[in-house]
Amino acid sequence: MEKRKIIIDTDPGIDDAFAITAASKYSNFEILGVTSVAGNKGLEVTTQNALKLVKLNNIDCMVYKGASDSLLEQELPKSDNAGAHGVDGLGGVQLDYDEEKLSNKHAVDFILETVKKYPNEIEIFTLGPVTNIALAIQKDIETMKLVKSIWSMGGGVVTGNMNPVAEFNYWFDAKAVEIMYSIGEYVDIHMIGLNVTQPSYLSANDILFMKLEGGQLGEILYNMQQSVLPVSGWEEERIIGNIIHDLLTVIYAIDSSVCPNVLRTNLQVSTEDFTVGQTVVDQIRTRQYGPDNAFVAMSVDSRKYKELFMEIVFGKETGLLYKNHVIS
Amino acid sequence: MDKRKIIFDTDPGIDDAYGIIAAMKQPDMDVLGICTVAGNKGIEFTTTNALKLVHLMDYDCMVYKGAGESMLKVSEDAGATHGADGLGGVKLDYDESKLSDMHAVDYILETVKANPGEIEIIALGPVTNIALAIEKDPETMKKVKVIWTMGGGVHRGNITPVAEFNYWYDAKAVEIMFSIGTDVPIHMIGLDVTHASVFTGNDLTFMKLEGGKLGEILFEMVGPYIESYWKHSRYTGCVIHDLLTVIYAIDQSVCPEEGIYHSNLRVSTKGITIGQTVVDLVNSWKLPVNSIVPMKVDSRKYKEIFFEVLFGKEKVELYKKHVKS
Numbered sequence: 001m002e003k004r005k006i007i008i009d010t011d012p013g014i015d016d017a018f019a020i021t022a023a024s025k026y027s028n029f030e031i032l033g034v035t036s037v038a039g040n041k042g043l044e045v046t047t048q049n050a051l052k053l054v055k056l057n058n059i060d061c062m063v064y065k066g067a068s069d070s071l072l073e074q075e076l077p078k079s080d081n082a083g084a085h086g087v088d089g090l091g092g093v094q095l096d097y098d099e100e101k102l103s104n105k106h107a108v109d110f111i112l113e114t115v116k117k118y119p120n121e122i123e124i125f126t127l128g129p130v131t132n133i134a135l136a137i138q139k140d141i142e143t144m145k146l147v148k149s150i151w152s153m154g155g156g157v158v159t160g161n162m163n164p165v166a167e168f169n170y171w172f173d174a175k176a177v178e179i180m181y182s183i184g185e186y187v188d189i190h191m192i193g194l195n196v197t198q199p200s201y202l203s204a205n206d207i208l209f210m211k212l213e214g215g216q217l218g219e220i221l222y223n224m225q226q227s228v229l230p231v232s233g234w235e236e237e238r239i240i241g242n243i244i245h246d247l248l249t250v251i252y253a254i255d256s257s258v259c260p261n262v263l264r265t266n267l268q269v270s271t272e273d274f275t276v277g278q279t280v281v282d283q284i285r286t287r288q289y290g291p292d293n294a295f296v297a298m299s300v301d302s303r304k305y306k307e308l309f310m311e312i313v314f315g316k317e318t319g320l321l322y323k324n325h326v327i328s
Numbered sequence: 329m330d331k332r333k334i335i336f337d338t339d340p341g342i343d344d345a346y347g348i349i350a351a352m353k354q355p356d357m358d359v360l361g362i363c364t365v366a367g368n369k370g371i372e373f374t375t376t377n378a379l380k381l382v383h384l385m386d387y388d389c390m391v392y393k394g395a396g397e398s399m400l401k402v403s404e405d406a407g408a409t410h411g412a413d414g415l416g417g418v419k420l421d422y423d424e425s426k427l428s429d430m431h432a433v434d435y436i437l438e439t440v441k442a443n444p445g446e447i448e449i450i451a452l453g454p455v456t457n458i459a460l461a462i463e464k465d466p467e468t469m470k471k472v473k474v475i476w477t478m479g480g481g482v483h484r485g486n487i488t489p490v491a492e493f494n495y496w497y498d499a500k501a502v503e504i505m506f507s508i509g510t511d512v513p514i515h516m517i518g519l520d521v522t523h524a525s526v527f528t529g530n531d532l533t534f535m536k537l538e539g540g541k542l543g544e545i546l547f548e549m550v551g552p553y554i555e556s557y558w559k560h561s562r563y564t565g566c567v568i569h570d571l572l573t574v575i576y577a578i579d580q581s582v583c584p585e586e587g588i589y590h591s592n593l594r595v596s597t598k599g600i601t602i603g604q605t606v607v608d609l610v611n612s613w614k615l616p617v618n619s620i621v622p623m624k625v626d627s628r629k630y631k632e633i634f635f636e637v638l639f640g641k642e643k644v645e646l647y648k649k650h651v652k653s
Binding site: 238 | 646
């Protein structure tokens, strides 16, 4: 059977690291390239982190550097505190990388060329701000209509984390979000928002299990969490654990039954004023704002999601141990 | 109000450390002295570890070195369960001057004589010292107010299929201890209840996050425990046996009354069942009651009391509100 052809557009980021790791371990994915974007950290850091994750997971693909600025020229939150991902974006875990895995090609060109080469076959995971996707659409919208599907972490249905109504990725480049959903009538765009990522956080028990049974990789993922869980999990969310937004996006793309309730509807994003980045999801399908352009995950089976994650990343046997013995 | 007068008899041990610290933090308990015994580790280790706990908590009491050997000459310790040093590898200082010259057995007897009917002994290790004290002066030992002992189990073991480590290590001493159980109430906290009250990764992480420096030390201490409980019992977390003993001594309602049995208890001292406690829950032997054995535990309440005793009201509210074990 032919494998699914994947491009990962990302701003690593600890949750990106979990997600990329899961995608790389899933046997039915062929990762054609990893494109970087500014978001969780500036572009240089996210690009380097993408290289580190490619090496860590031994992924046979290149990294393509993309947009360093939001189309709205939104500024990154000042990093005088380390924030949700630690100073280096990967929770202070030291990882090597190969500079030669960095391509000279721009992320936008790589995306367009790859879609042209495999029309209607390419699936894009967007784990960060979607600036690269928007730039590709602006450059060649007809080609971008030939993307098979986009699995996008961002937004939320009546919830936010950057402000009361907006999620970070979509807030950082709301203009790009608007442009991306403009092709949502032609391309299946799945939004995995905070409304499903927040309830499916990994608990300290889950994270401890990775350390106990996940070998070296499990220990690395455990260590990534240690410096950030006290802040982004406990202080900000009052959970003993951490939300791994991007991971749910990848697991959902692997098995969409982890989100049992998905709404096909119209989605708009606010690009102004204090609601910038807010996703307005037409939950009652008034069709007031336009045609259906999004698939919006509305519920999540957290247990199933985590079981799948453990099985994919650490193997069947370890997945079974988790299933049988670990209560989140 | 007069404080409760407590003597610890202990072989620290990670779970001993939790238990002793909880008692030291409990306002109505006055820990008069800490007697050491060989068990989890040899006597030199357990004595040093007791000194470390006194120093860590800056507590005003002395440490009394006790029996270095089981009456049955068992020589095996608890291995790597508690880490190489018995406290999970956590580096702690101690003050040699807190070690008394008096033997633990003499200390126990003198203290009971000076406070007849008032002394509560919390026995967290093998009960060799208590048995030696009984052999030396049974009449004095009958004036102990109560003994809270961690050991045994009704329906399970850990070191063998039917025996728990402390009682297995010195089954003879257990037999001697329960011989005064008709005069002194002896509460046995066995594996049936300790294994029903696991501290999970979530609980321990909460302690690390909100417990300040002490919370961090206690978190670090259970590192080897967590590894071993995962391997042996498939718990994502660990059982802190001795802590339940102390929390139960603080507030008996952690073990619901309908699950508490007043029974005759016998311990096997030979063969493959050595160290096994046979508790006559149904009174088939018609022998005198010499033990009080809880068989049920409210594990949530237990953990809440622990967090409140150690870290205060405000922290336990956070725990109640936000932490699911």
